[in-house]
Amino acid sequence: MKNLFSLTVALFVFTSVMAQVGTYDYRIYLAGNYRVNGSSFTLPCNNSTETIDHVEIPMVSSGPFTGYEDGDIIAVLELPNNWTASLNGTILTLNIGQGSGGTLKLRFRNRRTDERNEITLYISQHPIITFTSTPSLCGQYQYGDFSISSDRPYNNIVWQAYGGLQVNGGQSVTTVVQTATVNTRAWGGQLYVRASNNCGYSPYLIANVGTPYITGVTVNGSPSQSINYVNGSATLNVYTAGTANSFNWVIDGGNGYLSSYGASASATPNNFMRVRVGTINGCGNGETYTFHLQKQGTYGYKTPYPNPVSEILTVELEDESLINLLNGLTLIDDKGKTLSELNLAKFKNKNNTEKKAQLDVKGIAKGFYFLHVTIGEVTTKSTIIIE
Numbered sequence: 001m002k003n004l005f006s007l008t009v010a011l012f013v014f015t016s017v018m019a020q021v022g023t024y025d026y027r028i029y030l031a032g033n034y035r036v037n038g039s040s041f042t043l044p045c046n047n048s049t050e051t052i053d054h055v056e057i058p059m060v061s062s063g064p065f066t067g068y069e070d071g072d073i074i075a076v077l078e079l080p081n082n083w084t085a086s087l088n089g090t091i092l093t094l095n096i097g098q099g100s101g102g103t104l105k106l107r108f109r110n111r112r113t114d115e116r117n118e119i120t121l122y123i124s125q126h127p128i129i130t131f132t133s134t135p136s137l138c139g140q141y142q143y144g145d146f147s148i149s150s151d152r153p154y155n156n157i158v159w160q161a162y163g164g165l166q167v168n169g170g171q172s173v174t175t176v177v178q179t180a181t182v183n184t185r186a187w188g189g190q191l192y193v194r195a196s197n198n199c200g201y202s203p204y205l206i207a208n209v210g211t212p213y214i215t216g217v218t219v220n221g222s223p224s225q226s227i228n229y230v231n232g233s234a235t236l237n238v239y240t241a242g243t244a245n246s247f248n249w250v251i252d253g254g255n256g257y258l259s260s261y262g263a264s265a266s267a268t269p270n271n272f273m274r275v276r277v278g279t280i281n282g283c284g285n286g287e288t289y290t291f292h293l294q295k296q297g298t299y300g301y302k303t304p305y306p307n308p309v310s311e312i313l314t315v316e317l318e319d320e321s322l323i324n325l326l327n328g329l330t331l332i333d334d335k336g337k338t339l340s341e342l343n344l345a346k347f348k349n350k351n352n353t354e355k356k357a358q359l360d361v362k363g364i365a366k367g368f369y370f371l372h373v374t375i376g377e378v379t380t381k382s383t384i385i386i387e
Contacts, residue, residue, distance in 0.1 A: 024058035024065050026119045028106075030094075040122040042151060045098055045199035052092045055108040055119055071108040074116070078105035080123050100200040101125045125199035127154045137184045137210050138283035146191060147179045148205065154195040163189020163213030163243070164287070184210040187286045190241055212244035212279035212286030224291055227325055227376030231296040233257075233268040236275060238289060244279035252276040252290060254319050269293045272300055272318045292325060292376070300325075300375045308385035311362050313340075315373060317355040323348055328374035329357050331364075331384065339364050361386055 026037040030050055035041060055071040072090040079085055082099025085092060092106070101124035109116050128151045135144030148157065159180045161167040164187040167180050182191055188210020195202045216239040217224040228234065238247065240263070249260035253274030258267050267275050273293045279286040294300050302316045315329060329342035340359045347357055359371075364386050371384045 024060065024068075026058070026071075026108075026117065027056045027068075028052050028054075028119065028121075029056075030121075035121050037119045037121070040124070042124045042126075042128055043096065043101075044152065045125045045197045046096075047098060048096045050094045050096060052094070053090065055106070057110055057117075069110065069112055071110050071117075073106050073108050075107040076105075077107055077118065078103045078120075080104055080125075098198050099125060125197075127152050127195040127197055127202040129154075129157075129193065129195050129202050129205055131193075131205055131207065133179075134207050134209075136283075137182065137188070139210075140184055140186060142210075143181055143183045145179050146182050146193075146207065148193055148195070149178060150195050150202075152197070154197050154202075157193065157195045158201075160192040161189060162192070162241075163187065163215075164211075165189035165191060165209055167191065182209060187211045187213050188243065188283060189213045190243060208241075208243045208281075210286075211283045212240045212281050214279060214287045214289055215239045215241045217289050217291070219291065219293070224289075225376055227292040227294055227300065227322075227378065229294050229296050229378065230267075230269065233266050234293060236265045236267055236277070236291055238263050238277050238279070240279055240286075244281050244286060246280045248278040248280065250276050253321050254293075256293070267291070267293055269295045271295050271298045272322070274319065274321050290321075292321065294375075299373065299378075299380045301373060304371055304382060304384065308387040309361055310387050311360070313359045313361055313371070313384060315357045315359075315371075317357070317375075320355055322375060323355060325376050326357065326374070327376065328372060328379065329359065330372045331359055331361065332370045332372060334368070334370075339369065 027034045030052060031043055055073060056068040057071050059066045059069050073087065073092045076085045076087060080099060080102035082097035084095040104121045104123055105118060107116060107118050129148045132149050133145060133147035137144050157175050159167045160172045164185040166183050167173055173180060191207045191209055193205040218237045219228040219234050247263055249258060249265045251258050254269060254272040256267060256269040256273035258265060258275060267273060275291040276288055278288045300318050300322050304313055304315050317323060330338050331340040332338055340361055342357050342359060366386050369384045369386060371382050373380050
């Protein structure tokens with residue numbers, strides 16, 4: 001029991017000491033302020049010179065913090081962009097140039113104990129900006145003024161709109177003033193803002209505005225195509241850059257199996273399957289996307305008939321949504337000459353709910369020919385006999 005008590009006291013003392021060391025860390029005096037080890041701060045974007053003659057080391061043993069003792073700088077390990085340094089004995093001179101900032105890392109030794117250690121500071125010289133006005137624009141065709149403030153002088157501000165947003169009537173605008181007008185269209189999106197000076201650009205400010213928008217969609221990790229041929233189940237993903245907090249997955253045509261989990265779903269088409277995903281956030285329903293999935297080894301249409309044929313050749317699609325994905329239907333001879341071709345524009349404008357595309361082959365000599373059917377980006381070929 002006595003040993004347990006001693007261990008508890010030792011752990012308490014150790015924890016207290018470490019807490020105090022963390023609170024009172026190594027520090028140097030730079031550009032008018034004490035800069036504590038591990039801290040991040042900004043400096044003006046101009047050329048200047050600073051001198052550092054020692055590092056302050058907190059004195060903490062088993063008791064309370066009692067002050068600082070001195071350490072001498074012995075090496076410069078890392079400098080921010082466009083800075084130079086010279087170490088004359090223990091006096092460090094920093095020549096601060098106009099750059100993008102970076103890490104200042106120094107090695108020092110304790111004058112009393114001769115112990116070596118390092119101090120690291122993270123410095124930026126570009127502007128740091130914050131939003132001061134971010135109006136809620138949940139509906140379509142709404143307008144609002146977004147504003148920012150900067151911690152220092154800047155040259156200009158770049159505003160970039162993504163998704164269904166516009167800023168000052170376009171997708172991108174550069175201003176001197178700190179306010180820009182954002183409007184929503186069919187859905188929302190994201191607003192990116194950054195300011196620049198001679199030392200570089202500030203980090204981006206990002207505002208999610210309005211309903212969600214879709215930045216990308218994949219099938220089994222690859223970008224979704226107009227029609228996706230899959231072998232068994234397929235993993236579907238939708239990306240919204242964080243603008244959506246829920247998703248609605250439904251089978252919108254064809255047949256198969258669907259299970260969803262957030263921004264992902266697993267889909268297995270029997271033959272053809274259409275899956276629609278809707279995006280949702282606090283503003284309401286946003287952009288939607290429809291996946292077209294075709295089982296590998298099937299082609300999205302039934303066997304052309306009749307075959308042999310003498311007058312009208314019919315190709316029947318498996319689903320109405322494939323009408324808009326039909327990109328070609330041609331009959332070709334063995335020399336590659338097109339003998340009959342479907343008028344795609346006329347076929348699609350007919351609103352043909354029977355899903356039947358037909359070629360007139362009357363007048364073509366008897367023989368063997370090749371039918372090319374293009375759905376999406378994939379063309380399949382079959383042999384047709386004209387009698």
